[in-house]
Amino acid sequence: MYKPDVDSIFTVAMLSFVLILTGVFIYGFTAWNVVISLTTWTGITPTYDMKGFQMYLALFSDPVFLESFLNNVILIGLFISGSILIGLFLAILLDQVKRGAGFLRNCFVLPFTLSYVVTGTLWAWMYTPNEGVFDNILGVLGLNFLKTGWIANPDISIYCVILAMIWQFSGYIMIILLAGIKSIPFSQVAAARVDGVGEFSLYRHIIIPQIKGPIFVAFAILFAFGIKTFALVWTLTGGGPGISSYILSLDMYETSFSSLKFASGAAIATIMIIVVLAVIVPYLYITREK
Amino acid sequence: MELSKLLVFINKMELSKLLVSIIIIVFLILNFLPIWAAITTSLKSSLDVSRTSPLIPSSLYFSNFVEAWSRLSRPMLNSLTFTSFATLFSVILGSISGYLLTKIKFRWSNQVFIFILFGMYLPYQAILIPLVQLMAKLGLYNTIPGLILTHTVYGIPICTLLFRNFYGFIPNSLMSAAKIDGAGTWRTYIEVVLPLSIIPLVVTAVYQFTRIWNDYLFGVVLTLGENTMPATVALVNLKGSFTADYGLQMAGGLLITLPILILYIFLGRYLIRGYMQGAMH
Numbered sequence: 001m002y003k004p005d006v007d008s009i010f011t012v013a014m015l016s017f018v019l020i021l022t023g024v025f026i027y028g029f030t031a032w033n034v035v036i037s038l039t040t041w042t043g044i045t046p047t048y049d050m051k052g053f054q055m056y057l058a059l060f061s062d063p064v065f066l067e068s069f070l071n072n073v074i075l076i077g078l079f080i081s082g083s084i085l086i087g088l089f090l091a092i093l094l095d096q097v098k099r100g101a102g103f104l105r106n107c108f109v110l111p112f113t114l115s116y117v118v119t120g121t122l123w124a125w126m127y128t129p130n131e132g133v134f135d136n137i138l139g140v141l142g143l144n145f146l147k148t149g150w151i152a153n154p155d156i157s158i159y160c161v162i163l164a165m166i167w168q169f170s171g172y173i174m175i176i177l178l179a180g181i182k183s184i185p186f187s188q189v190a191a192a193r194v195d196g197v198g199e200f201s202l203y204r205h206i207i208i209p210q211i212k213g214p215i216f217v218a219f220a221i222l223f224a225f226g227i228k229t230f231a232l233v234w235t236l237t238g239g240g241p242g243i244s245s246y247i248l249s250l251d252m253y254e255t256s257f258s259s260l261k262f263a264s265g266a267a268i269a270t271i272m273i274i275v276v277l278a279v280i281v282p283y284l285y286i287t288r289e290k
Numbered sequence: 291m292e293l294s295k296l297l298v299f300i301n302k303m304e305l306s307k308l309l310v311s312i313i314i315i316v317f318l319i320l321n322f323l324p325i326w327a328a329i330t331t332s333l334k335s336s337l338d339v340s341r342t343s344p345l346i347p348s349s350l351y352f353s354n355f356v357e358a359w360s361r362l363s364r365p366m367l368n369s370l371t372f373t374s375f376a377t378l379f380s381v382i383l384g385s386i387s388g389y390l391l392t393k394i395k396f397r398w399s400n401q402v403f404i405f406i407l408f409g410m411y412l413p414y415q416a417i418l419i420p421l422v423q424l425m426a427k428l429g430l431y432n433t434i435p436g437l438i439l440t441h442t443v444y445g446i447p448i449c450t451l452l453f454r455n456f457y458g459f460i461p462n463s464l465m466s467a468a469k470i471d472g473a474g475t476w477r478t479y480i481e482v483v484l485p486l487s488i489i490p491l492v493v494t495a496v497y498q499f500t501r502i503w504n505d506y507l508f509g510v511v512l513t514l515g516e517n518t519m520p521a522t523v524a525l526v527n528l529k530g531s532f533t534a535d536y537g538l539q540m541a542g543g544l545l546i547t548l549p550i551l552i553l554y555i556f557l558g559r560y561l562i563r564g565y566m567q568g569a570m571h
Contacts (some may be wrong), residue, residue, distance in 0.1 A: 001546065003475070005472035007475045007476055008475070008565055009474075010392060010476060011390060011475050011476075014386055014387070014390065014400070015387070015390055017452075018335070018383055018406070018446060019389045019402065019405070021383075021443050021446065022405070022406050022409055022443065022446055022447065023405075025417065025421070025443045025444065026408065026412055026418075026447075027426075028419065029416070029417035029421060030412070030416050030417060030425075032320045032415050032419075032420040032423075033417060033418075033419055033420055035421070036419055046423065051451060052508070065477075071563075084404070090317065093310060093313060093314055093317070094314075096307075096310045096473075097314070102559075104318075105562070106554075106558050106562070107318060107321060107322070107561075108317070108318075108321055109558075109562055109565070110321070110325075110554065111321065111324075112565070113500055113504075113550055113554050113561065114504070114547060114550070115319050115503070115504035115506065115522050115546065115547070115550075116504065116506060117504075117506045117522045117523075117525050117526055117543075118504075118525070118546065118547050119324075121323065121525065121529055121539055121540070121542070121543040122324040122327075122328050122540070122543055123324060124529070124539075125327060125328065125331060125344070125539070125540060126323075126327065126361045127323075131339065131340055131344070131536075132343065132344065133324070133327045136343050136345065137345070140343070152410050155536075165514035167320075167321075167324070168334075172565060173305040175562060175565060175566055176565075176566060177407045180568055193549055199306070208360070215571075217569050217570070218569075219570060220411075224410075224411040224413070226413060227413050228415060230415075230506070230507055231506035231507060231522070234506075234526070235506075235526055235529065236320065248415075249413070249415055251315070252415045252418075253301055253415070253418075256418070256419055256509060264421055266419055268415070268417045269413070269415040269418065269419070270416065272413045272415055272416060273412070273415075273416040276411060276413055281409075283402065284407070284408075289370045
């Protein structure tokens with residue numbers, strides 16, 4: 001007869017413990033959130049009266065939600081492309097450096113170690129009209145006509161947010177892509193150089209095509225972050241002026257924890273998770289055996 | 291090669307090197323500009339902030355730091371407490387599940403790993419309302435243990451990933467050798483695997499400490515007052531109550547960054563390893 005020993009009992013117990021914790025806190029809560037989104041729960045006390053997709057329908061005629069959604073699309077598009085372009089450029093630059101590359105790498109990764117609330121605080125000062133850093137530099141250079149109000153200007157506040165995010169992330173993307181560049185066999189690069197291939201076309205035709213994998217990874221990470229990013233935007237602009245830099249995470253937070261419309265907030269959160277699933281599930285599927 | 295041609299070649303090389311250096315310096319300036327401006331501004335009185343350039347240090351005025359410290363010291367102590375415990379717990383759980391999922395192959399181990407891994411990509415907004423509800427029911431809302439539990443659980447995916455990546459490099463022959471010597475799963479873990487795990491333990495601990503210390507979202511929805519609130523939440527409150535006092539805000543921002551900066555200066559290469567490993571699976 002099979003008699004389980006203490007060893008396997010402990011193994012099963014530990015695995016179950018981890019699985020139950022993550023199962024409840026990740027999957028259980030997500031499911032619970034979907035259930036809440038189908039109710040009309042408003043106020044502190046939960047009410048679970050199922051009303052179907054009422055909250056979702058209301059969102060699609062809610063101007064704050066629509067503005068947030070549009071801003072999120074702009075944010076994700078520019079944040080991903082900006083971070084990857086600058087990260088790639090920095091990676092290529094650092095690939096050229098022979099001495100001090102490690103130190104430079106640490107310098108460029110430093111912004112990524114900051115809390116998003118610190119980044120938001122620092123950049124709020126960069127963007128402060130008149131007294132702030134950018135306007136001061138523009139004043140010294142005699143470019144006063146370029147003082148556009150930055151985060152106080154509803155037409156450009158969302159782009160100011162994106163720039164601060166790119167500042168924080170491009171060093172991180174740089175190390176991912178630099179690791180990819182360094183893993184290309186040196187013989188290939190040397191062979192191309194012997195053949196007289198110039199530096200530009202070396203990167204264009206030999207190196208960049210071989211780091212498609214790391215670029216893909218960077219894309220997935222930036223996408224997931226672009227959806228859930230909250231603290232940086234919240235601290236930098238608070239979504240304003242007006243709702244000009246509102247995104248889904250801010251709308252979800254305000255709707256749930258300030259207006260106490262928990263059902264509506266849960267519906268926004270469900271839409272956010274659907275957007276993430278639509279990209280991350282194919283990503284995990286494609287990269288599963290690597 | 292003729293000498294003149296060689297000289298032209300060398301010149302060309304030098305020129306491109308010079309260009310690379312100039313571009314790197316420009317990027318370094320852009321990289322450090324916000325931090326530099328924060329340092330200079332934090333050392334100015336509010337009068338100096340409004341009448342001098344934010345790029346040029348004009349005084350060594352420490353009142354901002356004194357004021358920021360008086361408002362942030364308690365929240366920083368809170369952060370230190372829950373960050374340390376949550377780091378410890380999530381690293382232990384990550385190491386164990388990373389070990390079990392790599393070295394004790396069972397039928398569903400890959401599926402279990404993906405099940406856990408998805409937590410890394412989860413937008414936390416999707417669990418926020420249920421999380422607050424459960425914490426309130428457990429009596430853990432607005433408590434340090436509540437923050438420890440939350441950060442521990444949501445740290446399990448990344449910790450498991452970091453340890454699994456590392457344990458993949460421990461040769462299986464070492465495992466079978468331990469088995470032949472009569473060591474079971476857990477004796478092998480404690481006597482063979484853990485002594486080899488010092489680097490991943492440091493990498494994961496530094497990664498988690500930074501991540502948890504820097505968090506704002508969980509702190510802002512799970513805490514209410516000064517006795518539990520994290521430093522990040524206190525910084526945002528500081529910003530809200532003194533809208534125009536940029537010297538104080540910058541001092542506060544730098545103050546709560548200091549522990550992470552010290553960690554980065556001494557253990558930066560481990561943190562960077564964590565960042566790179568965390569991107570790979």
